[in-house]
Amino acid sequence: MKKTPTKMADGRELIYYDEDESAIRETSDLRDLPDLQVTSEVRHDPILDEWVVVASHRQTRTFLPPTNQCPLCATNADNATEIPADDYDVVVFENRFPSLALNALDVDPKVPVDSDLVERRPARGRCEVVVFTSNHDRSFSQLPVERVRTVLDVWADRTAELSAMPGIEQVFPFENCGVEIGVTLSHPHGQIYSYPFVTPKTNRMLRSARRHMEETGRNLFADVLAAERRLKARVVAENDNWTAFVPSAARWPIDLHIYPHRRMADMTQLTEAERDDFAEMYLGILQKLDSLYGKPLPYIAGWHQAPVNRDRDLAYLHLELLSVQRSADKLKYLAGSESGMAVWINDATPERIAEMLREAGT
Amino acid sequence: MKKTPTKMADGRELIYYDEDESAIRETSDLRDLPDLQVTSEVRHDPILDEWVVVASHRQTRTFLPPTNQCPLCATNADNATEIPADDYDVVVFENRFPSLALNALDVDPKVPVDSDLVERRPARGRCEVVVFTSNHDRSFSQLPVERVRTVLDVWADRTAELSAMPGIEQVFPFENCGVEIGVTLSHPHGQIYSYPFVTPKTNRMLRSARRHMEETGRNLFADVLAAERRLKARVVAENDNWTAFVPSAARWPIDLHIYPHRRMADMTQLTEAERDDFAEMYLGILQKLDSLYGKPLPYIAGWHQAPVNRDRDLAYLHLELLSVQRSADKLKYLAGSESGMAVWINDATPERIAEMLREAGT
Numbered sequence: 176m177k178k179t180p181t182k183m184a185d186g187r188e189l190i191y192y193d194e195d196e197s198a199i200r201e202t203s204d205l206r207d208l209p210d211l212q213v214t215s216e217v218r219h220d221p222i223l224d225e226w227v228v229v230a231s232h233r234q235t236r237t238f239l240p241p242t243n244q245c246p247l248c249a250t251n252a253d254n255a256t257e258i259p260a261d262d263y264d265v266v267v268f269e270n271r272f273p274s275l276a277l278n279a280l281d282v283d284p285k286v287p288v289d290s291d292l293v294e295r296r297p298a299r300g301r302c303e304v305v306v307f308t309s310n311h312d313r314s315f316s317q318l319p320v321e322r323v324r325t326v327l328d329v330w331a332d333r334t335a336e337l338s339a340m341p342g343i344e345q346v347f348p349f350e351n352c353g354v355e356i357g358v359t360l361s362h363p364h365g366q367i368y369s370y371p372f373v374t375p376k377t378n379r380m381l382r383s384a385r386r387h388m389e390e391t392g393r394n395l396f397a398d399v400l401a402a403e404r405r406l407k408a409r410v411v412a413e414n415d416n417w418t419a420f421v422p423s424a425a426r427w428p429i430d431l432h433i434y435p436h437r438r439m440a441d442m443t444q445l446t447e448a449e450r451d452d453f454a455e456m457y458l459g460i461l462q463k464l465d466s467l468y469g470k471p472l473p474y475i476a477g478w479h480q481a482p483v484n485r486d487r488d489l490a491y492l493h494l495e496l497l498s499v500q501r502s503a504d505k506l507k508y509l510a511g512s513e514s515g516m517a518v519w520i521n522d523a524t525p526e527r528i529a530e531m532l533r534e535a536g537t
Numbered sequence: 538m539k540k541t542p543t544k545m546a547d548g549r550e551l552i553y554y555d556e557d558e559s560a561i562r563e564t565s566d567l568r569d570l571p572d573l574q575v576t577s578e579v580r581h582d583p584i585l586d587e588w589v590v591v592a593s594h595r596q597t598r599t600f601l602p603p604t605n606q607c608p609l610c611a612t613n614a615d616n617a618t619e620i621p622a623d624d625y626d627v628v629v630f631e632n633r634f635p636s637l638a639l640n641a642l643d644v645d646p647k648v649p650v651d652s653d654l655v656e657r658r659p660a661r662g663r664c665e666v667v668v669f670t671s672n673h674d675r676s677f678s679q680l681p682v683e684r685v686r687t688v689l690d691v692w693a694d695r696t697a698e699l700s701a702m703p704g705i706e707q708v709f710p711f712e713n714c715g716v717e718i719g720v721t722l723s724h725p726h727g728q729i730y731s732y733p734f735v736t737p738k739t740n741r742m743l744r745s746a747r748r749h750m751e752e753t754g755r756n757l758f759a760d761v762l763a764a765e766r767r768l769k770a771r772v773v774a775e776n777d778n779w780t781a782f783v784p785s786a787a788r789w790p791i792d793l794h795i796y797p798h799r800r801m802a803d804m805t806q807l808t809e810a811e812r813d814d815f816a817e818m819y820l821g822i823l824q825k826l827d828s829l830y831g832k833p834l835p836y837i838a839g840w841h842q843a844p845v846n847r848d849r850d851l852a853y854l855h856l857e858l859l860s861v862q863r864s865a866d867k868l869k870y871l872a873g874s875e876s877g878m879a880v881w882i883n884d885a886t887p888e889r890i891a892e893m894l895r896e897a898g899t
Contacts, residue, residue, distance in 0.1 A: 349873035357870025477877035508719025515839035
């Protein structure tokens with residue numbers, strides 16, 4: 176894999192990751208783009224003890240453009256896109272409408288908050304877009320396995336680079352797939368959010384893991400994985416290095432966790448064999464998902480990695496994939512119980528979900 | 538208000554709350570209904586340390602029936618509904634497809650879980666439906682203020698009764714409004730979930746409140762309310778007994794918290810004046826919401842009440858209302874950051890949301 180870092184017309188970073196080691200990247204972004212003014216801030220909610228990102232400049236972001244105006248396609252005579260090349264393999268660039276940016280402006284001191292109760296900071300993180308292929312009409316599940324492997328290498332490389340940037344506390348590579356969950360660009364792509372704080376979900380997970388370690392001397396995630404591998408009822412796929420299972424308290428109609436058999440903090444620590452095995456398993460799982468209802472399944476898939484600066488011996492790298500599709504024509508909505516009280520109601524048992532996924536596409 | 542408890546054909550409880558003290562309720566449910574077999578269970582997620590409800594018998598629940606088959610309308614010759622009367626004011630009954638039920642069956646011992654890691658129990662709580670009016674085409678925002686006051690009295694009465702039922706740890710009255718958030722019946726109604734555990738959201742809030750009390754000797758919710766009333770920038774409405782404000786770290790495009798000025802644990806403690814004042818303010822707020830985009834705004838509104846058996850001196854009754862509508866034609870979706878990491882991204886500042894709501898409908 177050959178990596179070529181470049182700059183876009185407005186100064187954002189764009190990086191080509193080419194499968195061909197001899198690739199030459201010399202074209203430039205010739206657009207006349209306005210400078211970025213990122214006014215995002217993070218505010219600490221004193222009641223829920225969580226950071227919230229307030230990104231008011233994003234309301235005008237691009238929303239489901241027609242294919243011939245897709246900003247993620249390769250550039251051609253009629254469409255000068257975000258990617259100034261006539262073809263590419265995988266490309267990463269800084270989001271034009273970022274929630275988080277290292278150069279976010281200082282917070283506006285005129286906004287009235289009670290500083291004893293509410294902490295505010297500029298949202299100095301980073302939001303990157305990862306474009307998986309130049310083929311607008313592909314989905315991740317239709318990539319060749321070599322490309323999935325390349326994407327995994329890119330995620331690992333980004334995790335290393337982003338972890339070294341100032342103030343970054345957690346790196347979260349994820350993919351939103353499908354208009355049903357609000358995707359605004361259909362070209363196959365994912366995102367990487369690099370947060371200037373440890374996220375609420377990770378804090379909760381680590382709190383449980385710390386308590387379990389104190390009580391048993393063992394790693395909680397490893398114990399959960401071992402139990403699922405032993406019980407088998409919720410295991411969907413397994414190979415030498417990875418197991419995919421539906422968690423025993425699944426929240427979503429499709430809820431799948433994919434763990435490496437070896438505990439590690441983040442993707443930079445994956446071996447070559449682990450990467451190969453993941454690519455193969457993940458592709459098979461995504462193909463199963465698309466076969467469930469005879470149409471591409473909307474999903475959210477995200478990598479849970481250790482915080483950059485703490486609890487790296489407690490966290491356990493894994494991927495969580497969920498779908499809101501609860502039948503061929505019905506979606507799961509977050510209504511009162513979920514949104515109001517954080518109590519998830521699942522209409523399917525985890526065991527039944529696992530059975531359905533095992534049988535899908537076979 | 539006159540209260541008449543009755544039983545439905547399958548044994549579920551149905552209670553009429555009539556504004557007319559002389560109302561007589563003697564009609565019976567003549568349908569031939571199958572007995573309920575509720576197989577719901579609650580499972581404890583060892584990693585997130587939260588209870589999840591698994592309610593597999595609900596997949597077949599009624600989904601957007603045509604108006605002439607609405608199960609919440611008054612019964613007529615062509616439609617024997619859940620309510621065996623030719624008219625009514627407010628009716629409460631046990632949900633036919635409950636996530637939680639006091640008579641939920643014992644958990645199936647054949648389901649393989651690691652009992653050291655995952656606790657399982659029958660989902661012995663209660664799910665009630667609260668029908669706000671017999672008028673199928675009304676919305677809550679179109680109710681007369683006297684009816685809103687009646688509904689508030691019903692919520693308070695239900696809170697008292699449900700809190701006394703065995704094993705109930707928290708009572709959550711809420712309303713889901715709008716197909717955009719998954720409402721499956723359009724007839725104006727709300728629900729009350731009575732959980733056999735304290736909810737994750739409430740646990741988080743109480744953890745912060747406990748720490749604040751230890752550090753300052755003061756109530757966190759009262760301090761937040763006092764700061765908002767002093768700063769005014771995020772206050773949307775105020776009267777003698779209540780203030781409605783957008784929280785300083787608002788998560789949703791519309792995010793409104795309505796607090797009584799006096800701290801109390803739950804709705805049973807509301808005075809007559811507080812009830813009158815709430816009804817008037819809430820109706821005005823809902824009318825503002827409907828005027829924002831010239832169409833009924835989808836929303837979720839829920840009452841945060843103290844747990845039944847603990848922290849009643851720490852909690853602070855209030856209502857939280859949110860909407861996923863982020864412009865006239867766009868919805869806010871929970872995508873990777875929210876669903877994966879519990880980091881909310883808001884495209885609007887809390888101050889701008891408050892300004893928009895203050896100006897709406899004026």
